[in-house]
Amino acid sequence: MGALSRDEIAERLAAGGYIADGELATAIAIMQLLKRPLLLEGEAGVGKTEVAKALASVHGTGLIRLQCYEGLDQSAALYEWNYQRQLLAIQAHQGGGGQTGSADDIEERIFSEKYLLERPLLAAIRRKKPPVLLIDEVDRADEEFEAFLLELLSDFQVSIPELGTIAATSIPHVVLTSNGTRELSDALRRRCLYHYVDYPDVDREARIIMARVDGAGASLSLQIARMVEKVRKEELRKVPGVAETLDWAAALVGLDVRDLASQPEIVHETMMCLLKTHEDKARMSREVTDRLLGKVA
DSSP: OOSOOHHHHHHHHHHTTOOOOHHHHHHHHHHHHHTOOEEEEOOTTSSHHHHHHHHHHHHTOOEEEEEOOTTOOHHHHTEEEOHHHHHHHHHHHHTTSSOOOOHHHHHHHHSSGGGEEEOHHHHHHSOSSOOEEEEETGGGSOHHHHHHHHHHHHHOEEEETTTEEEEOSSOOEEEEEEOSSSOOOHHHHHHSEEEEOOOOOHHHHHHHHHHHSTTOOHHHHHHHHHHHHHHHTSOOSSOOOHHHHHHHHHHHHHTTOOOTTTOHHHHHHGGGGTOOSHHHHHHSOHHHHHHHHHHHO
């Protein structure tokens, strides 16, 4: 990206479909300057993953995603051997399928690049053009995996016993996301730049709607953003994220709604796009919807 200003970065992210606030644009600028991983923390649905997607668009490069989960180990994240192909090769040798050589020769042959399955972390450091490596929901992985990840992010090389040390062909642009389900280690936090991603304010969410939903004009987008802001202040089990806002906006545009106050029944019926639990749907009665609409108009 080079030495671009915060505003230039924000413009490029917007062109890639992500409307960033000033602090995030600054964080990305420093990320590029220092070549450090960027840790994005925040509630689910605020658009953390979309930052990585937009960053890949800005750089014109690929996005490699590692989805973290409890029990994730190095083999699933780094590499595996293609055991089925290795077994077939051994059977072919034993069956006299034209292959010759000692057991050591066979072992050397089957533990070669031909039988190596790249997983996201290995793939990310072997690309000629630096990709964006998204390590999504790192807080869901356990502490042991986090320690391994820290080592990889420090050296950008991995050791494969059968092949030796593989150094990075290029250093990827690394984005980590966390929903805060567990506390991350101080060591990982020190290794990364940090930015907390909050729900967008009304003006920025309206701009997001206009950028992502065809047919959503400025007036309707602003009404939707104001309504969603009010909904988020209600006592809900699952607060709607930006993705839910965009679904709702697309539904309203598709149903030819141009003003929320003029079609309250449709507004209430389409709230299913925002509400994801039975409890939340019960709380958001028609009376509550009408009350919130009165504050949006």
